[in-house]
Amino acid sequence: MAALEIDQVRKEFGRERVLKDVSLSIESGQFLILVGPSGCGKSTLMNAIAGLEPVTSGHIRIDGEDVTGRTPAERDIAMVFQSYALYPSMTVRQNISFGLEMRKVPKAERIEAVERVADLLQISHLLERKPAQLSGGQRQRVAMGRALAREPKVYLFDEPLSNLDAKLRVDMRTEIKKLHQRLGTTIVYVTHDQVEAMTLADKIAVMRDGHILQLGSPDEVYNDPVDMFVAGFMGSPSMNFIRATLEQSDGGVQLRIETPSEESLTLPWPAARTTEALTERIGKTVILGLRPEHFSEEDARLGAQAEGTPMTATVSVVEPTGADILLRLPLGEEEITARVGPKCAVAPGDRLALRVDMSRAVMFDANSEQRIA
Amino acid sequence: MADAIRRQTVGARLLRGALYAVLILAALFYALPLLIMLITSIKPLSEITAGSLLSLPQNPTLAPWTKAWGEACTGMRCEGVGGYFWNSFAIVIPAVLISTAAGALNGYALTKWRFKGAEIVFALMLFGCFIPFQVVLLPMAQTLGWLGLSSSRAGLVLVHVVFGIAFTTLFFRNFYVGIPDELVSAAKLDGAGFFRIFWRILLPVSAPIIVVSIIWQFTQIWNDFLFGVAFSGHDTQPVTVALNNLVNTSTGVTEYNVNMAAAMIAALPTLVVYVLAGKYFVRGLTAGSVKG
Numbered sequence: 001m002a003a004l005e006i007d008q009v010r011k012e013f014g015r016e017r018v019l020k021d022v023s024l025s026i027e028s029g030q031f032l033i034l035v036g037p038s039g040c041g042k043s044t045l046m047n048a049i050a051g052l053e054p055v056t057s058g059h060i061r062i063d064g065e066d067v068t069g070r071t072p073a074e075r076d077i078a079m080v081f082q083s084y085a086l087y088p089s090m091t092v093r094q095n096i097s098f099g100l101e102m103r104k105v106p107k108a109e110r111i112e113a114v115e116r117v118a119d120l121l122q123i124s125h126l127l128e129r130k131p132a133q134l135s136g137g138q139r140q141r142v143a144m145g146r147a148l149a150r151e152p153k154v155y156l157f158d159e160p161l162s163n164l165d166a167k168l169r170v171d172m173r174t175e176i177k178k179l180h181q182r183l184g185t186t187i188v189y190v191t192h193d194q195v196e197a198m199t200l201a202d203k204i205a206v207m208r209d210g211h212i213l214q215l216g217s218p219d220e221v222y223n224d225p226v227d228m229f230v231a232g233f234m235g236s237p238s239m240n241f242i243r244a245t246l247e248q249s250d251g252g253v254q255l256r257i258e259t260p261s262e263e264s265l266t267l268p269w270p271a272a273r274t275t276e277a278l279t280e281r282i283g284k285t286v287i288l289g290l291r292p293e294h295f296s297e298e299d300a301r302l303g304a305q306a307e308g309t310p311m312t313a314t315v316s317v318v319e320p321t322g323a324d325i326l327l328r329l330p331l332g333e334e335e336i337t338a339r340v341g342p343k344c345a346v347a348p349g350d351r352l353a354l355r356v357d358m359s360r361a362v363m364f365d366a367n368s369e370q371r372i373a
Numbered sequence: 374m375a376d377a378i379r380r381q382t383v384g385a386r387l388l389r390g391a392l393y394a395v396l397i398l399a400a401l402f403y404a405l406p407l408l409i410m411l412i413t414s415i416k417p418l419s420e421i422t423a424g425s426l427l428s429l430p431q432n433p434t435l436a437p438w439t440k441a442w443g444e445a446c447t448g449m450r451c452e453g454v455g456g457y458f459w460n461s462f463a464i465v466i467p468a469v470l471i472s473t474a475a476g477a478l479n480g481y482a483l484t485k486w487r488f489k490g491a492e493i494v495f496a497l498m499l500f501g502c503f504i505p506f507q508v509v510l511l512p513m514a515q516t517l518g519w520l521g522l523s524s525s526r527a528g529l530v531l532v533h534v535v536f537g538i539a540f541t542t543l544f545f546r547n548f549y550v551g552i553p554d555e556l557v558s559a560a561k562l563d564g565a566g567f568f569r570i571f572w573r574i575l576l577p578v579s580a581p582i583i584v585v586s587i588i589w590q591f592t593q594i595w596n597d598f599l600f601g602v603a604f605s606g607h608d609t610q611p612v613t614v615a616l617n618n619l620v621n622t623s624t625g626v627t628e629y630n631v632n633m634a635a636a637m638i639a640a641l642p643t644l645v646v647y648v649l650a651g652k653y654f655v656r657g658l659t660a661g662s663v664k665g
Contacts, residue, residue, distance in 0.1 A: 050558070052558050052561065073561060073562065073565075078562060081555045082555070083557035085554065085559040089578050099562070102565050138511075146563075370379075
């Protein structure tokens with residue numbers, strides 16, 4: 001039985017449709033991440049699950065029970081807010097036990113629950129402080145503690161890390177992951193940060209304009225995107241989209257990329273992924289999707305054993321990140337990004353020999369932007 | 374800004390001196406009426422008729438104060454303003470507390486439990502701040518009559534509460550708009566209801582605006598004359614009305630010292646409130662305007 005099931009949920013504010021027939025379900029213990037740009041409806045969906053916003057139509061079920069018409073308190077969920085929403089007049093201890101107190105949990109059990117989560121989150125020394133006396137990271141922990149104290153069926157996290165500085169965000173991300181692995185709780189987590197989505201999720205739902213475009217594991221969403229939006233949204237730097245013409249080749253199909261100044265470049269499409277539908281498109285314009293890491297610098301030592309399709313391009317910008325180097329290269333009408341090893345000695349203006357791993361390339365329709373291969 | 378680096382030239386010092394001189398003069402000018410009232414109220418009548426307005430008392434006496442409090446004639450009776458002073462408290466305290474409580478609840482409901490038409494309700498309440506008192510005198514008299522509250526303290530309290538709610542709602546609404554809605558959402562998820570959230574989450578952080586509301590309402594209602602004179606009976610007059618009667622009751626010589634003492638008595642509570650809580654008033658009014 002699904003821990004949480006969203007069934008054709010719609011939400012309209014006046015004439016504006018914020019959620020358009022959203023359906024999804026997750027199993028108990030799964031970590032679901034709702035990701036998408038601002039205004040895609042992910043926070044609205046979160047509020048609908050929490051019961052803070054009534055839905056226009058559709059059903060929400062938690063553990064098989066229809067909770068669509070229930071108040072937030074009756075749904076047995078807990079939420080961690082972006083602003084933490086700690087009660088300013090209460091101490092950390094009171095903040096954590098407030099929910100239990102409202103549910104008439106006996107005092108002894110409340111004290112026990114506070115001790116348990118304080119231990120878990122290492123905030124025992126902060127229990128008598130007020131929220132104003134805490135740092136951002138500590139507030140974040142208290143907010144999680146408040147959610148954990150009640151042991152609800154589903155936890156909701158609404159962009160919980162977006163108010164933290166970069167280093168703390170990475171630390172807390174790891175902690176949330178550890179916590180999930182340890183407690184096996186069911187979590188729905190909203191973020192616009194695709195790195196958080198990739199690192200934390202069991203399942204990612206990529207949303208746009210009130211729709212779920214793709215629901216799948218991080219691996220599926222990253223390597224097997226359904227359209228150009230998902231492909232471009234997940235991954236940083238984002239996927240390169242290159243306009244190309246599909247052509248017949250000796251063994252199957254190939255992609256021709258026209259470059260204004262030099263002779264055009266052809267890249268063979270892997271035979272294993274050449275379908276009937278693809279051969280019907282020969283002669284048409286398509287969009288080739290290649291992630292920066294699908295490129296690599298030519299390694300002379302490998303010689304003939306080198307994998308991938310060779311190509312050369314002129315480097316326009318070199319951006320070393322420490323771990324690797326990002327190169328900007330004009331290709332066709334676009335400028336693409338390639339990720340090469342940190343030891344690659346290259347300067348702007350150089351001609352560089354590269355290898356392209358076409359086996360991981362994806363292809364989209366130029367008009368509908370949908371995946372075709 | 375006080376630590377700003379700048380060269381102290383002679384011209385700059387002169388300018389600074391002139392600035393202080395002007396400010397001190399202005400402060401004295403504003404303090405003068407109060408000073409004259411105070412001086413006059415402790416002079417015997419003979420010194421007032423003989424001396425000048427600004428001369429200091431030669432033989433200070435508290436007699437005018439005791440007379441104003443307990444013996445001076447206000448119309449037909451000669452019992453001073455003391456009784457009316459307590460009358461005012463009996464009207465002001467419930468009216469301030471009720472209007473502040475109602476304003477707090479209104480502000481909370483208008484910001485944290487938005488309902489359809491909440492904006493219109495708020496706009497109408499805001500409109501209430503601009504209704505001239507004179508316009509409602511007759512209908513209000515009629516209403517009080519129907520309710521059987523004519524000439525009673527309860528009636529006056531009701532009138533002040535009704536008029537005060539517009540202002541207190543405005544105060545609390547603007548204060549609560551600045552408190553994140555997520556606090557209320559979190560409390561809802563924790564299982565708290567409408568009143569519980571108000572009592573446990575919102576009210577404990579409302580101290581600054583409660584002070585503003587209380588000071589504002591206290592001053593307004595204490596200083597009110599129009600409603601007091603229109604809707605009170607003989608025994609329920611507030612001190613402002615009694616003061617007016619005292620000054621207007623002529624028994625031959627005008628006792629300026631007694632009049633001044635009575636006026637001081639009538640003004641004292643609002644002065645005390647400002648001195649004690651004035652800084653919270655300013656703090657409360659500016660709370661939320663600066664992120665902190």
